[in-house]
Amino acid sequence: MPEPLEGPLEDRLERLPVVGTRLSFEGRVWDVRTDEVDLGEAGVVVRDYVEHTGAVAILALDEQDRAVVIQQYRHPVGAFDWEIPAGLLDVDGEAPHLSAARELHEEADLTAGSWSTLVDHWASPGGSSEGLRIFLARDLAEVPEAERHERHGEELGMPVRRVPLDDLVAGVLEGRLHSPTLVIAVLAAHALRGRGWVGLRPADAPWPARSRGRSRD
Incomplete structure (x- = not known):
């Protein structure tokens, strides 16, 4: 029998x-990328995987426990899905929590006075290197009209709504909401809220599982 795990x-x-x-x-x-990986006794195997720069997402909660959600068209699944604001880690040297603040500004016209790390996850570890950190943003404020980001392309006319956290949890459990990052974020927030938010990590918490990014041959 395997030895019992400790800790x-x-x-x-x-x-x-x-x-x-x-x-x-x-x-x-x-x-x-296609890699030949040496698994030791199991031999050498070939693995194709998506090499991704990594990303951040933001669960922004207002004083009424309403979360900010956006709707975008996602062609691979043929759906206008509800998501939380998110974006790529594609600015060299930019700290993840600053990337998140930039995305919240650009996608939801909001700033936040309080930032915490909510949860980290791998988008699809069997086929992608993408690591994603979800932040909890609170103490929200509207960006002045003159300072708002001008949206183009798929973000043009993008709906933005505030929905009670409990309603989002219900939408996930009833199979109406499918974005993986939204699912993970709202369930994690629901669990942590029930613990009085004990367990939140600082916005700049270490992130050893972060994506290594894209490389070139």
Whole structure:
């Protein structure tokens, strides 16, 4: 029988040797890389995966416990889904919490006086390197009209709503809301709120599981 585990579960960050690699596809936002990975006794296997720069998302809660959500068209799933504001970590040297503040400004016309790390996750660890950090933003304020970001492309005319956190939890559990980042964010916030927000980490908390970003051959 396996030996019992001691202490809390924690993912082990350990990259196995890569004996061969090539860039199979270079995209606008992400690439596809093909690696030959040495698994030791299991031999060498070939893995194709999305090489991603990483991203941040924001669960912005107002004084009435309403979360800010946006609606965007997502072509791969053929749906206008409800999401929380989010964006890529594509500015060199920009701290993740500052990227999050920029995205909240650009996508929701809001600033926040209080920032915390809510939860970290991998978008799809079997097929993508994307690491995503979700922040909790509170003490919200509207960006003055003259300072608002001018939206273009898929963000043009993007609906923005404030929805009670409990209604979002119900939407997730009833199968009406499907964005993975929204699902993770609202369930994590619901759990932490029930604990009096004990367990929130600082906005600049260490992030060892962050995506390594895109590389080039």
